[in-house]
Amino acid sequence: MHIGIFTNCDIDVGKHKAETLKKAFTERGISAEILSVETHTPEFFYAVNQSFDVLVALGGDGTLLNLVSLTAGTEVPILGVNIGRLGFLTEIEYAAFSEKTVSEIVEGNFTTESRMLLEVAANGEKYEALNECVVSKGSDTRPAKFQVKVNGKFLDKFISDAYLVATPTGSTGYSLSAGGPIVSPDVSAMVLNPICAHSLHARPVVVSDSSEVEISGSAASGFVQLVLDGRSIVFLQNGTDVVIKKSTKSAKFIKLTDQGFFDKLIEKLNVWGVTKVDEHHKG
Known part of the structure; x- marks a missing residue:
């Protein structure tokens, strides 16, 4: 061993x-x-x-x-x-x-417990995240504009600091701080959550983990920031599509x-x- x-x-x-x-x-x-x-x-x-x-x-x-x-x-x-x-x-x-x-x-x-990972694709690159994927305005002081689709269907547009997609594991992290629900890790779902949205109707949405979520953002700086599990990954030009879905990979934890x-x-x-x-x- x-x-x-x-x-x-x-x-x-x-x-x-x-x-x-x-x-x-x-x-x-x-x-x-x-x-x-x-x-x-x-x-x-x-x-x-x-x-x-x-x-x-x-x-x-x-x-x-x-x-x-x-x-x-x-x-x-x-x-x-x-x-x-x-x-x-x-x-x-x-x-x-x-x-x-x-x-x-x-x-x-x-015993071991498997936890879902997110697969995040942007600009021809793919990444994995255990907790959450965040598309953010970055260091810009003004909120950005985000458009979100689920399975190719328009969900909503938001003026906010960021938009977040979390796994059940990540529902107790950043998403929870932003008013998202706590989701038990054995639930097959993803949490979609606008961060500091300038709106009275913007609320978290829970979707099936078989869903494909597409986020595009536009910030005054000309770039939005892709952040995975708290790590800054890359800055993306305005309008770049970020596609998030359940990964075929998983994390295995010892209990x-x-x-x-x-x-x-x-x-x-x-x-x-x-x-x-x-x-x-x-x-």
């Missing part, structure tokens, strides 16, 4: 904790390798990952999303270990990683606990963004 431990090695805490995880595997006679998600190309990861049996994403949700984008299509299961802030997408906290965790991985005593989706919602999102009051501020 060969384990890949992916983290941001530019951060000391990530590098140190990755070395600790590597030691835990090697002491069991298991080969383990540390690679930084920040310093390698997608082509490198796709080639290397064919040799891994399990990938460990050590970081927060950003690290896991980055790893998924680099490894889409490899079908190697990913275990998310959180050392970040929220870690909503990760399976366990770093403090909970133990000899039992190593044994479960080595002995294959875990070690019986914690359900709604349990995690209560645990993670109920306290996210709440600031604790310092002692000297009380009273």
Whole structure:
């Protein structure tokens, strides 16, 4: 068995904790390798990952999303270990990683859960996203104009900061912040959501995951920005069609606990963004 431990090695805490995880595997006679998600190309990861049996994403949700984008299509299961802030997408906290965790991985005593990916096509290039695709006005201070079609049929036009298409996994991310619904990950759907629309009628729309969504945008700068899972991908000339549909690829995550989706919602999102009051501020 060969384990890949992916983290941001530019951060000391990530590098140190990755070395600790590597030691835990090697002491069991298991080969383990540390690679930084920040310093390698997608082509490198796709080639290397064919040799891994399990990938460990050590970081927060950003690290896991980055790893998924680099490894889409490899079908190697990913275990998310959180050392970040929220870690909503990760399976366990770093403090909970133990000899039992190593044994479960080595002995294959875990289940896997597949999550839908989006395929995003623009200017002859194709990309994958786990959470969401956003077509944005970019740094322009004025809102942009967006036209949206579903399966070739006109949906609406919007004057807004951006337009977003999210997977069920991504429904608890940016889309949620923009007033979108929470969609259970076992629902076959996509969320279409205008961001800060200058309209009284603009609302999120939920469509089947068999749908094909087409977005074209026009900003005062002459370009709109394509953003996938929080990463800026490319600037597109006004009027460029961005086509989004369900990818034939998927992300496979390791589950070690019986914690359900709604349990995690209560645990993670109920306290996210709440600031604790310092002692000297009380009273």
